[in-house]
Amino acid sequence: MDPAMQRRPDLPRPVESLAAKLNWLRAGVLGANDGIVSTSALMVGVAGAGTGIGGILTAGLAALVAGAFSMGVGEYVSVSSQRDSERAAIRRERALLDTDPEGQVDQLAHMYELRGLTPRTAHQVAVELTEHDELRSHLDVEYRLDPDDLNNPWAAAFASAAAFTLGSLVPLLAALFAPTAWMPWPIAAATLVALLVTGIVSARIGGSGKRLGTVRVLIGGTLALVGTYAIGTLFGSPVH
Template sequence: MSEMPNIHTSGHEPHQGGLAQRLNWLRAGVLGANDGIISVAAVVVGVAGTGAGIAPILAAGTAALAGGAFSMAVGEYVSVSSQRDSEHALIAKERRELETMPEEELEELAALYEARGVSSATARQLALELTEHDALRAHLEVEIGIDPDDVVSPWHAAFASAVAFLCGGILPFLVILLVPGPARILATFLAVLAALVVTGTISARIGGSSKRRGTLRNVIGGAIALSATFAIGALLGTSGAV
């Protein structure tokens, strides 16, 4: 059965699924950091634009960091919990089908391999051997693209999302606190734009898109967000509303 190793190392669903999931996690981490950079920077720059002292900026920045991290964690937990529930439902369904109609499932597995270009005889032999070894795993990986040992954890996702947000948001928060006087706003702008170049480049690289286009979109979006919140803060400050 020399064909079997080729089936499992040829880049089809079972192995691409694991790689795709790791890339999705990495992309989510980059996007979480990007969100932290922009949202926290927008808050602290907006408050600084009113002419407020360091104490209000510290309070607003801390609230933005904590609120954003919790919001990201809760959103990711809910999203991944739904995904996990769907995966568990699919696993349970496949297990029931294997128990109630094993012959039909065997034929289905053989047909899936045959559809990938394997000869009929080899496909059936593969299906037989994989079914004897671990029928549920074989069907989940080939038919649905799920690794039963790699079902997503909503708690891990929530923690990773919160950490990614904090890692991004801490940069503008520290810059605006540590740089003295009027220079703090300009320094925050520059630090944020530099960070957005990095996250935009990484995100484009992961997605396989143009790094220049992806980075430019990221930087322009961040610059607009910071400019808008600074302008709003300055307007509120000069109007005497705060």
């Protein structure tokens, strides 16, 4: 058995499903946070070089498109690799069940013993579950894997790209509706407010302290804005 494919067998499936949903939500928040910071930092850097509003919006739109595609492709590749591993685990388990069904029952019983059942009870549970659905029972305990509910790389790619796009719209809208003479301050202000929101949401999802999580996000975003603005001011050339 591949240790990398091991899943914890100590949680019932309803809790695992909730955890999976929270992971998706957390990934969405992080994707939006990436869109906010990377797009606004680029726009602030361009504004620091003395670029007009047209150049600022062009830079922001380019950052949105490039970042969304990058996030989507990266997520697609990552989830596709994970799904390939899941399919490989299913094929291995089917082969083992075909060639050594009794040994697989003993293995399943042993895993239930490790979870606290007596040998007799563990063996009885393993036999009954195998009779009911041998493949699903083994995949559930050994890998926490549902053969009918594998990860969808296209859904993951779309979700990641969409989250990044929504985050990128924050600085773009701030630049579009704010007076040009005030640039880049409206972008920076909108960015910090948005990061404040994502920091609170991330802390709530992760169950950590809101203050600490928010401070981390704000510090990171502020450093990115200051750094790109300094680069734009010191080395940039105006683009109108």
